Amino acid sequence: MTTIDRHETADVVIAGGRCAGSATAIGFARAGRRAIAVDRARFPSDTLSTHVNFPSAVAELQAVGALDRVLAYDPPRCTHGMVEADGARCLQRFASVDGIDYGICLPRPQLDMALVETAREAGAEVRERTSLEEVLWTGGRVSGVVVKESGGERVQIDCKLLVGADGRRSTVARLVGAERPYRGSRNERGCAFWYMDDPKAGTEWRERLIQLRSGDTHALIFPCPDDRVLCLFMGPAVDIPRFRADPDGMWEAMLDANPAVRERLGGATNLTKLRSTGDNVAFFRRSSGPGWALAGDAGHFKDPIIGQGIRDAVRFGRLLGEACAPVLDDPAAVDAAARAVEARRDKECNASYHWGNRESRVFGVSPIIQEALVDLDGQDPPLLLHMFDRIQTPHAVLNPIRGGKYALRALRRPGADRGAIVREALTELRIDKDVWREQLRPRFRSGRVTASERADYQWPPRTPGTKAVEPPADVAVADSAEPAAVTA
Numbered sequence: 001m002t003t004i005d006r007h008e009t010a011d012v013v014i015a016g017g018r019c020a021g022s023a024t025a026i027g028f029a030r031a032g033r034r035a036i037a038v039d040r041a042r043f044p045s046d047t048l049s050t051h052v053n054f055p056s057a058v059a060e061l062q063a064v065g066a067l068d069r070v071l072a073y074d075p076p077r078c079t080h081g082m083v084e085a086d087g088a089r090c091l092q093r094f095a096s097v098d099g100i101d102y103g104i105c106l107p108r109p110q111l112d113m114a115l116v117e118t119a120r121e122a123g124a125e126v127r128e129r130t131s132l133e134e135v136l137w138t139g140g141r142v143s144g145v146v147v148k149e150s151g152g153e154r155v156q157i158d159c160k161l162l163v164g165a166d167g168r169r170s171t172v173a174r175l176v177g178a179e180r181p182y183r184g185s186r187n188e189r190g191c192a193f194w195y196m197d198d199p200k201a202g203t204e205w206r207e208r209l210i211q212l213r214s215g216d217t218h219a220l221i222f223p224c225p226d227d228r229v230l231c232l233f234m235g236p237a238v239d240i241p242r243f244r245a246d247p248d249g250m251w252e253a254m255l256d257a258n259p260a261v262r263e264r265l266g267g268a269t270n271l272t273k274l275r276s277t278g279d280n281v282a283f284f285r286r287s288s289g290p291g292w293a294l295a296g297d298a299g300h301f302k303d304p305i306i307g308q309g310i311r312d313a314v315r316f317g318r319l320l321g322e323a324c325a326p327v328l329d330d331p332a333a334v335d336a337a338a339r340a341v342e343a344r345r346d347k348e349c350n351a352s353y354h355w356g357n358r359e360s361r362v363f364g365v366s367p368i369i370q371e372a373l374v375d376l377d378g379q380d381p382p383l384l385l386h387m388f389d390r391i392q393t394p395h396a397v398l399n400p401i402r403g404g405k406y407a408l409r410a411l412r413r414p415g416a417d418r419g420a421i422v423r424e425a426l427t428e429l430r431i432d433k434d435v436w437r438e439q440l441r442p443r444f445r446s447g448r449v450t451a452s453e454r455a456d457y458q459w460p461p462r463t464p465g466t467k468a469v470e471p472p473a474d475v476a477v478a479d480s481a482e483p484a485a486v487t488a
């Protein structure tokens, strides 16, 4: 039996203090509730994640009250987004979301620190280097937790609600029996990224969040503060061991493979060590139950290629706090409120989940997508960027009418591979049909496999071509703002 060194009481305990954890704590603390967030990490510290935030994500940072702190780090305000596929280019200006018409890319140590400080200012306690170890139950309902502090002391905290905002490998999900997703999709792409001095400092490229596609690999390039820039390659996950074995060689190979990347980043200096992962299974978990809820990646993860995770973690963390705080003293009402937030999250994230699944397939540059990019280039309203900003869903922007038009144009190109184009169009139509059906008739926690999903995912996830290893007990923790070399 665990020895308890101290006994405390809170309204809500939150495991995890980054995007979802801080936002949840802010939602509760603003309503006057005693919220304690515990995190194994010490802040500021890094975690394995890039960090593009489109305007709709910046708007969420504004909604939790963290935007001034975020902007104090002076990230470039990117007013434009661009996708290019082997020369076919679409450059658009972001529309405004809640008064925000720019995206940013602030490294996680600073971004998360801004959130932690905002949570503290709102009245929440954020305890660093403190791990959640046990969940306590009373009458089939979570009634408290045991946490371990850095000095080894074990503290029992009784609470009315436990929120797991502890990331994809959530301890809370495991301890409440929700670890195994009820739906998910294997990701065929991996992530390999570096930071470097931006060779285009002082130019208009600093105002652009861009994606450059060539062959089967997408390069995502995002300006960071201090004239640094982040370059993330998302190619086949099976390539990740090669990136790890020969990072310098793979960097050169990536520049050779995509002239647009060389044009943007050729001559870049001061590269950090490579960081990489190939285990990005997308999933939904049961995210509410008697006395508990999951927020952020703990409950739902989708492919980073569409850059939506931080936005959703902050948004649904805040909404969870706001919905549960007023009814926290009524167990049935708080469980119902948490369930309602889970249902809302699933409904709002459904289209992005399918989009992420589509984009995480490994495919060569599509002539249909090239036609779409050429057609949408410079358009106002910026339909392409609306997808990243959740103003319109991808299946509404690239609907069967537009898709059909682009497919016909692709078919008319000299030398077109007509069979491949027709096959692609039919595959996308099948996915569209499933997505529309889920959108029109959402079924809570449905495990029905749809055409966008590759249900043969491995659980727990791991990078193809690597040995199964137990996940590290902690995320990488670094004190400096400069990301440490981390692989997962």
Ligand SMILES: Cc1cc2nc3c(=O)[nH]c(=O)nc-3n(C[C@H](O)[C@H](O)[C@H](O)COP(=O)(O)OP(=O)(O)OC[C@H]3O[C@@H](n4cnc5c(N)ncnc54)[C@H](O)[C@@H]3O)c2cc1C
Binding pocket: 015, 016, 017, 018, 019, 020, 021, 038, 039, 040, 041, 047, 048, 049, 050, 051, 052, 053, 130, 131, 132, 133, 165, 166, 167, 168, 170, 171, 172, 191, 277, 280, 295, 296, 297, 298, 304, 307, 308, 309, 310, 311, 313, 474, 475
């Ligand atoms: C390679 C990669 C690139 C990405 N790029 C982007 C991007 O560009 N834009 C974007 O929007 N999203 C991106 N994402 C997604 C984004 O990282 C996540 O959606 C986001 O971090 C979710 O925040 P969170 O608070 O839910 O979880 P996390 O950020 O994972 O935080 C969880 C916290 O819980 C703590 N914790 C875990 N277990 C315990 C425990 N037992 N006790 C106490 N504390 C615990 C951890 O220390 C950690 O601090 C990317 C993800 C990956 C993997």
